[in-house]
Amino acid sequence: MLGEVLQWKYPADAVLSHWFRAHTNAGLRDRGEIAEAVFDVLRHLRRYRQFAEIGAGSGTRRLAVLGLASVWPRETLDTGLDEPERAWLDHVLSLSAAGLPRAVRHSVPDWLDERLADLPDAESLLQALNAPAPLDLRVNPLKAEREAMLAAWAAGPEARWAAQPTPYSPWGIRIQGRPPVNRWKAFERGEIEVQDEGSQLLAALVGPKRGEMVIDYCAGAGGKTLLLGALMRSTGRLYAFDVSAARLARAKPRFARSGLSNIVPVAIAERNDQRVKRLRGKAHRVLVDAPCSGLGTLRRNPDLKWRQHPESLEQLRETQAAILRDAAACVMPGGRLVYASCSVLPEENERQVEAFLAGHPEFSLLDASTVLADRNIELALEGPFLKLRPDVHGTDGFFAAVMQRAKAERPATDKAAEQADQDADTPAETGDPA
């Protein structure tokens, strides 16, 4: 199975799910350990490949042994190894990573190491992206209250997961370990959902109100749609757009559990969709949770650093810019547009927003920390953007920019007339040498 993951044909979690479906004899605990071992290999692949080069036998087996060494006690692992393998493992585990180049030490491809090097505290970011993430849940404010749920869990069998309120999101609960949350009663009743705290904050940044018309332009499986709908108290209209009907289909049971009745899922065409065109200038708020490299989520999806490359990034950048332009057209005068990604790369984030604003003077940037403070969420930020990092905020890496469309836009003819007046007032430059 590890060999199949390393072909990069499918996402690692898809290969794992497929394998588990075919190997039903693996119990819950086995599955957890196997998944952890595979993810450990993906996190440290470049460094482990160097280790695997020495020693005899299959390289993939040696990678698997290194992954298993991170989840099993050494005595358990040794029972499956022969003597040369044990000696090889002793040797490679004694090697220090300190003298290795940074890209090898943190196991990232060179192109990515170069791009991350420009970010502040790159070393600490790389380290955090390589660590496993805790599990973040979100309480559905329509059905439950966070403090009551925490109190009930602290007194019940859930106490072993050490649930804590998340530091920034008022709806978030962070737990340690990997309990089967989808079998919990609170989950079945739609009282909780799995959602990274950063993703919760993005929905808060959109800040929809009761009765508004809101568009979640890239809704996918509905992670943010659910919170947006709850913040609207299930009133108004919330369009969940996506080009992938399959992703929207995965969202439907979540919408049903949540008890929301204001969501309208629509599978749209990539460009020039007539239903999108009919909503031009009509939405109070539009969220563009853009398709991106996902490099901010490496804690949960470590294979992305090996599955992405500079060419795929370029393609994504073009798609992001096109979606942002189309989605912006739906925002009503005075309305808000939020552009977000789960990438940490400026080219997918602030560079996209700057390019958009340069071509759309009717939009202006709002300060993200002020917008959050309006919802009583205190988060100090440097600059107008929301930039979340696992090493600083304990969330996945996220980016968001909030933009407001000017209230009254003058008709183009007025602008042309004003320009003509200005031209008449301004002495013409002859360009003649004096």
Ligand SMILES: C[S@@+](CC[C@H](N)C(=O)[O-])C[C@H]1O[C@@H](n2cnc3c(N)ncnc32)[C@H](O)[C@@H]1O
């Ligand atoms: C980052 S994911 C969205 C995740 C989702 N918002 C959530 O919180 O679970 C990006 C989504 O954009 C969708 N997408 C890609 N191209 C698109 C387009 N041209 N218009 C709308 N959605 C698009 C993808 O199918 C994918 O589901």
